[in-house]
Amino acid sequence: MARVLSGIQPTGDIHLGNYLGAVRNWVEDQHLQDSYFCVVDLHAITIPRDPAELRAKTLELTLLLVAAGLDPDVCTLFVQGHVHEHSELSWILECVASMGELERMTQFKEKAKDGRESARVALFTYPVLQAADILLYDAERVPVGEDQRQHLELCRDIALRFNHRYGDTFLVPEAILPKVGARIMDLQKPTAKMSKSADSPQGTVLVLDEPAVIERKFKRAVTDTGTEVAFDPGKKPGVSNLLAILAAATGRQPAEVAEGYSQYGQLKADTADAVVELLRPVRERYTELASDPEAVRATLRQGAEKAQAVAGPTLARARAAIGLLSRD
Ligand code: ATP
Ligand code: LTN
Numbered sequence: 001m002a003r004v005l006s007g008i009q010p011t012g013d014i015h016l017g018n019y020l021g022a023v024r025n026w027v028e029d030q031h032l033q034d035s036y037f038c039v040v041d042l043h044a045i046t047i048p049r050d051p052a053e054l055r056a057k058t059l060e061l062t063l064l065l066v067a068a069g070l071d072p073d074v075c076t077l078f079v080q081g082h083v084h085e086h087s088e089l090s091w092i093l094e095c096v097a098s099m100g101e102l103e104r105m106t107q108f109k110e111k112a113k114d115g116r117e118s119a120r121v122a123l124f125t126y127p128v129l130q131a132a133d134i135l136l137y138d139a140e141r142v143p144v145g146e147d148q149r150q151h152l153e154l155c156r157d158i159a160l161r162f163n164h165r166y167g168d169t170f171l172v173p174e175a176i177l178p179k180v181g182a183r184i185m186d187l188q189k190p191t192a193k194m195s196k197s198a199d200s201p202q203g204t205v206l207v208l209d210e211p212a213v214i215e216r217k218f219k220r221a222v223t224d225t226g227t228e229v230a231f232d233p234g235k236k237p238g239v240s241n242l243l244a245i246l247a248a249a250t251g252r253q254p255a256e257v258a259e260g261y262s263q264y265g266q267l268k269a270d271t272a273d274a275v276v277e278l279l280r281p282v283r284e285r286y287t288e289l290a291s292d293p294e295a296v297r298a299t300l301r302q303g304a305e306k307a308q309a310v311a312g313p314t315l316a317r318a319r320a321a322i323g324l325l326s327r328d
Contacts, residue, residue: 003036006022007080010040017184019068020181030074038080039079041081043129046122047123047197068207077303082301083307083308086136087129087132093135102124102125102154105150127154130151131151142155145183146182152175166323170318180253187203188200188221203217203222208279218269221238221241224237229243230258231255239264249271
């Protein structure tokens with residue numbers, strides 16, 4: 001069975017882009033593959049966070065992943081910071097990655113908004129920790145949204161370089177992107193991706209939004225000049241985003257969906273309805289699970305043990321390969 005790993009940050013609230021681009025596909029993958037999913041708290045602290053809020057969000061996100069359908073008896077669900085091997089392998093990989101290749105990462109350039117001087121060093125080395133997350137589990141497939149493609153290329157380069165210099169140690173992974181929904185855009189700013197950290201509450205549809213809120217956000221979605229409904233992300237970013245969302249929510253292709261519409265209003269209303277129905281079961285299950293957070297914490301303890309059983313031997317292999325003397 002192919003091994004799969006992916007991660008999500010416990011930063012803001014999880015949104016429709018995270019759901020369609022990643023989480024929903026993980027739920028399907030768990031039954032077909034040997035899968036590992038982690039809540040990447042160590043990645044979250046690369047940007048200043050309130051400590052109490054970070055703790056709360058880590059638990060909340062785990063609850064939400066279970067509500068979305070990840071079954072801890074089927075997959076391994078864990079918190080990155082509970083498995084110390086991630087930080088340790090990350091250090092070793094930092095000794096293999098170069099400044100130049102990290103400087104090319106577009107996510108760093110976007111996130112270091114206040115300038116390089118004040119950005120945290122870890123924001124710069126963030127993709128190396130991500131490579132450690134993946135390589136520790138010998139993951140063959142990494143299901144992610146489009147924005148992570150570059151980080152996955154870097155991970156592959158680091159693995160290949162390490163193997164070349166120190167002998168075969170890591171499996172070289174592959175990014176798996178969904179055919180529809182890999183890049184959901186902000187409803188108010190359809191040229192920017194929907195994002196947890198963008199300050200755009202009206203443009204971001206949250207998985208836990210009430211139906212009336214979802215309907216309002218779609219009603220006010222920014223569309224394009226002209227009246228024609230066509231899938232053309234370059235010329236018609238707003239309408240194309242709605243078509244992509246409706247297509248992803250109903251298992252069709254955006255161009256095919258476009259054929260059924262002659263005006264924006266109906267497209268907005270139908271997209272809102274489809275999203276409300278898609279997210280309704282997740283929201284309802286979340287409310288049930290939230291009444292017993294202790295149960296989820298127990299799940300996380302079990303997940304960390306299962307994860308460590310795989311990560312430990314991989315780290316030992318990497319330590320030996322690069323020449324670190326063992327304690328025994
Ligand atoms: P942040 O804004 O804090 O970077 P984010 O919204 O990008 O957060 P992440 O935790 O970084 O969310 O990503 C979790 C997963 O969701 C990743 O696989 C990522 O590729 C995917 N994803 C994030 N945004 C979108 C989007 N707009 N469309 C499709 N997939 C997305
Ligand atoms: N960097 C990713 C989150 C992430 C991840 C991973 C994704 C951390 N570790 C390992 C896939 C595999 C993001 O910002 N979306």
